[in-house]
Amino acid sequence: MDETSIHTIFGFSPLWVATSILILTYAVIIAERFNRAIVALLGAAAVIGTGVLTQDQAIQGIDFNTIGLLTGMMILVGITKECGIFQFLAIKAAKAAKGSPWGILVMLSIVTAVLSAFLDNVTTVLLVAPVTLLIADELKINPYPLLFAEINASNTGGTATLIGDPPNIMIGSATSLTFNDFVIHLTPVAIVAFSATLIPLWFMYGKTMFASPEARARIMAFNEYEAIRDVELLKHCLLVFSLVILGFVFGHSWHIEPATIALGGAALLLLVVTFSLDNEQAGHKVHALFGQVEWITIFFFCGLFIIVTGVEHTGLLQSVADWTLSLTAGNFMVTTLAILWVSAIFSSIVDNIPFVATMIPMIKSMLPVFQQAGIPLEQTETLWWALALGACLGGNGTLVGASANLIVAGIAERNGVPFRFLPFLKMAFPLMILQILISTLYIWMRYL
Amino acid sequence: MKAQDIMIRQPHTIPPQCTIGEALRQMADLRLQAFPVVDKKKMLLGTLNFWQILEWAMPSYISQNDLSDVRFAPDLAQFHERLGELKSNPVTQVMNSHPPCVRPDDSVLACAALIMKTPKTVYLLPVVETDRQLVGVISAWDIIKEIAG
Numbered sequence: 001m002d003e004t005s006i007h008t009i010f011g012f013s014p015l016w017v018a019t020s021i022l023i024l025t026y027a028v029i030i031a032e033r034f035n036r037a038i039v040a041l042l043g044a045a046a047v048i049g050t051g052v053l054t055q056d057q058a059i060q061g062i063d064f065n066t067i068g069l070l071t072g073m074m075i076l077v078g079i080t081k082e083c084g085i086f087q088f089l090a091i092k093a094a095k096a097a098k099g100s101p102w103g104i105l106v107m108l109s110i111v112t113a114v115l116s117a118f119l120d121n122v123t124t125v126l127l128v129a130p131v132t133l134l135i136a137d138e139l140k141i142n143p144y145p146l147l148f149a150e151i152n153a154s155n156t157g158g159t160a161t162l163i164g165d166p167p168n169i170m171i172g173s174a175t176s177l178t179f180n181d182f183v184i185h186l187t188p189v190a191i192v193a194f195s196a197t198l199i200p201l202w203f204m205y206g207k208t209m210f211a212s213p214e215a216r217a218r219i220m221a222f223n224e225y226e227a228i229r230d231v232e233l234l235k236h237c238l239l240v241f242s243l244v245i246l247g248f249v250f251g252h253s254w255h256i257e258p259a260t261i262a263l264g265g266a267a268l269l270l271l272v273v274t275f276s277l278d279n280e281q282a283g284h285k286v287h288a289l290f291g292q293v294e295w296i297t298i299f300f301f302c303g304l305f306i307i308v309t310g311v312e313h314t315g316l317l318q319s320v321a322d323w324t325l326s327l328t329a330g331n332f333m334v335t336t337l338a339i340l341w342v343s344a345i346f347s348s349i350v351d352n353i354p355f356v357a358t359m360i361p362m363i364k365s366m367l368p369v370f371q372q373a374g375i376p377l378e379q380t381e382t383l384w385w386a387l388a389l390g391a392c393l394g395g396n397g398t399l400v401g402a403s404a405n406l407i408v409a410g411i412a413e414r415n416g417v418p419f420r421f422l423p424f425l426k427m428a429f430p431l432m433i434l435q436i437l438i439s440t441l442y443i444w445m446r447y448l
Numbered sequence: 449m450k451a452q453d454i455m456i457r458q459p460h461t462i463p464p465q466c467t468i469g470e471a472l473r474q475m476a477d478l479r480l481q482a483f484p485v486v487d488k489k490k491m492l493l494g495t496l497n498f499w500q501i502l503e504w505a506m507p508s509y510i511s512q513n514d515l516s517d518v519r520f521a522p523d524l525a526q527f528h529e530r531l532g533e534l535k536s537n538p539v540t541q542v543m544n545s546h547p548p549c550v551r552p553d554d555s556v557l558a559c560a561a562l563i564m565k566t567p568k569t570v571y572l573l574p575v576v577e578t579d580r581q582l583v584g585v586i587s588a589w590d591i592i593k594e595i596a597g
Contacts, residue, residue, distance in 0.1 A: 056590070084517065087515075087520065088520075091520055129485075129514070130509045130515035131515060133507070133509040133515070134507065134510075134515060134518065134521065136511060137507055137509075137524075137526045138524075138525060138526065216523075218523075218525055221522045221523075222520050222521055223519075223520050223522065223524070224520055225520075226520040226521040227519070227520040229516065229517060301585060349570070351537070369578035411509070411514055414505070414509075414512055414514070415508045415509050415514070416508065
């Protein structure tokens with residue numbers, strides 16, 4: 001919309017209308033009274049309905065690279081989880097620790113972190129947490145420390161790659177940063193943050209964890225190969241997953257975006273698993289597998305993108321960015337660290353997806369200011385790493401900080417392991433602060 | 449065809465003070481999966497079936513399907529321990545106190561519909577008078593016999 005076409009809406013400027021819609025939508029999302037996808041879509045409809053954006057502008061505001069990447073990965077994971085590979089890995093890890101409770105905590109955390117780096121965190125914990133309960137049951141130990149460590153591992157592992165966590169997917173999509181860039185810049189700090197977290201966890205839980213030799217023998221008697229339900233499917237999934245990861249690594253040099261790779265991989269795997277079926281069976285199978293897509297998340301993203309495009313369009317985010325820069329006096333270091341810490345605190349309290357969706361255009365509008373001030377283009381990328389680290393690791397701070405936290409808490413509560421907000425906060429928030437301090441040090445030493 | 453036409457009139461029943469271990473033994477001996485639990489006046493107190501005992505003894509992450517496949521675990525020590533603890537408790541701990549029931553003059557169709565809707569809980573349908581006096585039971589077998597003609 002060019003400047004001349006901006007008009008008043010019911011006597012209010014579009015800036016106020018778009019801002020009100022944004023605030024109201026976010027407030028209702030935080031209240032969690034209604035499903036977040038419905039709220040975001042209603043907010044998006046209001047943005048178009050009030051004339052802040054035309055429908056065409058709204059559609060252009062949806063980042064289909066993010067949507068495609070998310071959808072593709074959801075289909076890939078939806079098919080792969082059926083073959084039992086995740087349970088296999090969890091049991092293998094427990095046996096590698098020789099049944100020692102602390103060793104199992106570390107190994108299950110590593111498995112969770114690595115899986116979360118490549119799959120969505122919710123799926124990872126949904127598959128690992130029940131196996132954890134069974135292992136704890138066999139060892140006759142309290143499963144809480146294991147589950148607590150897995151929550152932390154899931155969010156920290158998700159920080160490590162472009163596809164690990166939705167904020168990274170959004171950042172990667174909105175910028176020219178590649179899968180490899182994320183690996184080079186975020187994986188090292190994610191590994192350090194993960195490892196450092198194990199030290200306080202040892203003092204909090206590890207020191208006192210004990211299992212009898214009989215209980216440990218029961219774990220060693222598990223046969224992880226029995227967890228693999230379909231060897232043929234496993235082979236196909238591993239092949240396609242390898243191709244997709246290679247695509248992420250090398251795709252950028254061929255100008256192929258992650259969404260194309262993920263959706264292409266999903267289509268390929270769908271073809272493989274339906275190849276020997278007749279048309280009707282294949283139709284049912286594809287229908288069921290498309291049902292694995294978390295449509296709530298997808299439509300939530302679509303709605304949010306439109307709402308944020310609305311406020312961006314009216315110049316609000318530019319004003320907030322200018323105001324932020326005036327607060328930090330245009331100092332690059334202060335701005336970067338402020339983004340890291342504010343993102344972490346915000347993301348530990350509210351959903352990091354709307355926060356990052358709002359921050360991306362704001363940071364984009366700050367970039368020219370820093371480039372004019374003589375800061376090299378490569379160094380300005382630090383702002384994105386600060387946002388990614390803050391938004392992803394921030395999710396570790398409270399029980400409501402990330403979806404994976406709530407999923408684990410739900411499974412635990414259902415199985416008689418209480419996961420309450422305050423006790424979790426007491427342990428988790430200091431750990432999150434530790435991780436953000438490590439990130440601060442990392443950013444300061446490497447980039448500033 | 450009515451419920452009273454196909455029901456078993458002298459069903460095997462167990463008293464409320466019967467232990468779960470004793471009930472399991474009777475299930476094994478009589479090859480029955482479920483019993484009505486009745487008091488001395490033959491008033492229906494509930495039904496007990498093998499499924500309910502299994503659900504109580506099974507760790508919840510398995511029974512609630514968080515973990516659907518446990519073939520990799522050779523044996524579940526917790527399962528046997530919980531079952532062991534459960535065996536000395538009275539059947540009233542796990543029985544269904546409000547089981548679906550039918551009246552003697554309900555149709556066989558209504559009985560089949562009840563069994564179809566709740567296959568896990570209805571191994572047998574108590575046939576009761578309005579005061580919950582047990583007059584018979586109908587099992588899935590009785591309905592199969594009726595359908596088979």
